[in-house]
Amino acid sequence: MNKALIGIIIFVIACLLLIALFTLFSNKEVDMKDKKVLIAYYSYSGNTRAAAEKIQSVTGGDLFEIIPVKEYSKDYNAVVQLAQIEKQKDIRPELKDNGNIENYDIIFIGTPVWWYTMASPVKTFLTKNNFAGKVIVPFCTHGGGGESSTYVDMQKLAPNAKVMDGYTTYENSANINDIKKWINSLNL
Numbered sequence: 001m002n003k004a005l006i007g008i009i010i011f012v013i014a015c016l017l018l019i020a021l022f023t024l025f026s027n028k029e030v031d032m033k034d035k036k037v038l039i040a041y042y043s044y045s046g047n048t049r050a051a052a053e054k055i056q057s058v059t060g061g062d063l064f065e066i067i068p069v070k071e072y073s074k075d076y077n078a079v080v081q082l083a084q085i086e087k088q089k090d091i092r093p094e095l096k097d098n099g100n101i102e103n104y105d106i107i108f109i110g111t112p113v114w115w116y117t118m119a120s121p122v123k124t125f126l127t128k129n130n131f132a133g134k135v136i137v138p139f140c141t142h143g144g145g146g147e148s149s150t151y152v153d154m155q156k157l158a159p160n161a162k163v164m165d166g167y168t169t170y171e172n173s174a175n176i177n178d179i180k181k182w183i184n185s186l187n188l
């Protein structure tokens with residue numbers, strides 16, 4: 001066998017080994033036993049709730065649903081219109097329960113994308129809690145436009161928190177393996 005062929009075989013084996021190691025690492029179980037984790041989310045039609053529940057199953061954290069006092073209409077178009085007004089006027093609707101993040105180190109915050117940013121109940125949640133020194137791990141579901149300015153706006157509303165890279169999924173496509181890879185990549 002000539003040297004060039006041996007070199008190619010060694011190179012291919014090394015590449016396969018690297019790929020195997022990477023797959024093993026990125027799919028490894030998430031271990032957050034020593035962390036106090038909260039997963040807070042708002043969901044209008046269920047997609048973000050499904051993502052939050054998957055994140056809960058991976059992290060073992062506590063789930064908290066952000067619920068506005070005044071329920072949004074069941075009429076989708078009415079909600080789209082109202083949400084646009086809420087965004088223009090920077091309205092933060094009152095919540096049934098503002099939650100309490102004091103005892104948590106890491107707070108996952110999930111939202112549907114509404115008019116290129118977070119849904120307004122999530123704005124209320126961010127402003128009614130003190131996030132100084134906390135780690136926020138954002139996630140969102142969207143209808144095709146991606147996260148837009150959702151995560152940047154979260155950082156603006158919680159300027160003293162550390163906002164990590166978010167997990168962004170289309171509608172109801174959140175996936176457990178992707179969630180594990182994302183959380184492992186954050187080195188929380």
Ligand SMILES: Cc1cc2nc3c(=O)[nH]c(=O)nc-3n(C[C@H](O)[C@H](O)[C@H](O)COP(=O)(O)O)c2cc1C
Nearest residue numbers: 043044045046047048112113115116141143144145
């Ligand atoms: C009021 C409103 C505004 C929306 N604005 C956007 C948007 O700006 N960009 C986008 O990609 N999807 C937008 N969507 C689609 C939602 O982000 C998407 O369907 C999301 O997965 C819904 O999550 P949920 O089921 O948890 O409420 C909007 C939906 C609503 C109701």
